[in-house]
Amino acid sequence: MPELPEVETVARQLDKKLRGTNVASVELLQTGRETPTGKKFIHALVGKKIKNIARRAKLLVWNFEDGTAMLAHLKMTGRFVFVDADYKPGKHDRAIFIFKPVAVCSRSPGRALGTGRDALPRLVWSDVRKFGFVKFVKAPELKTVLSCYGPEPLQTQAHGLAERLKTPKGRKVKAALLNQEVIAGVGNIYADEALHRAKIRPTRRLGTLSEDERLRLAKEIKKILCESIDQGGTSANDYVDASGKKGNFLGFLRVYGRGGEKCRDCGTEIKRIVIGQRGTHYCPGCQR
Ligand SMILES: [Zn+2]
Structure with missing residues (x-):
């Protein structure tokens, strides 16, 4: 999507x-x-x-x-x-x-x-x-x-986004990222990717994240969204832009859609699990 x-x-x-x-x-x-x-x-x-x-x-x-x-x-x-x-x-x-x-x-x-x-x-x-x-x-x-939507990640400081990832403490961080009332615009691809870059497992509960981890994740979300816009987005499935062209960001993805392949950072096999009915990808080697 x-x-x-x-x-x-x-x-x-x-x-x-x-x-x-x-x-x-x-x-x-x-x-x-x-x-x-x-x-x-x-x-x-x-x-x-x-x-x-x-x-x-x-x-x-x-x-x-x-x-x-x-x-x-x-x-x-x-x-x-x-x-x-x-x-x-x-x-x-x-x-x-x-x-x-x-x-x-x-x-x-x-x-x-x-x-x-x-x-x-x-x-x-x-x-x-x-x-x-x-x-x-x-x-x-x-x-x-x-x-109805949460803050726009590109127009919000990292600290402001990190604040959104504090509660409810029992919610899995991946589920929180997918909720448009928490942060607007992030979906399955960029949630998985930002979590990998921030070295946080998608299954972690918000209550277990340190202040440092929340801020790291917020910064990675902002960064990856900007990088992807620069490449015209990701064409994982059917996406094309208004001129009919595919986005170029697919090759930059580190975990999304790479279940069973080796992590480019540490060589561990990337796992695919399901959280909130959504396929979720992470590296058990890099992400804690
Ligand atoms: Zn890894």
Whole structure:
């Protein structure tokens, strides 16, 4: 599942291309994962001017000028990819969004900008597993949704993140990291990797972590997320960015998806266990 670095990569690409444009049209190819459904969704979006496209936790947040927004969650296999005008929709495509630049000349906006309809940015939303969703929200709901998440790791000092890992004392540290109310945006891959880098076993209970260990873990979380963003994220499964490219961080992973292989640091065989129904990878040699 795309986590903070992957969603951040997509958000930056969408923002770069779409900020300041208007939603010109929305073509729903498969209904059911949009709110409100069907024509109501299209009506809610068409004509909205995009103020910016940002990320909160693993959510893409399309902020419109009038204070409303569209939230998009990629879940397992969702993707937003820019396509050309001659694009033929595929079996897993759910919607195509077309945007137009705000007209500088109202009589012939296309000509004024040197663009025809074919040159307008168009974005396809597709999702093989169908767990992802898009949702149009008004300002009060937007505020409520965004406030449900814990602190953003990139915008929070390591000490602040470490504080979040103190209680409940009986909770396993891996489970705490996966909880979006504890720290926003970290998922299975970066939880396993940060724990390996911090030399902490995923099965440790929060109450057993020393202040030093908590701080070490918080610093490693911040570090690995930044490193992964620099590489365009991790394509462990289907993830691609908004230009259809895979992320480059997979080769930098030390434990995730490497069960049975040797730890690159100490040579011990990496173990795969299950915590909270999630496959969890760690090195019994390095991690205490
Ligand atoms: Zn090791």
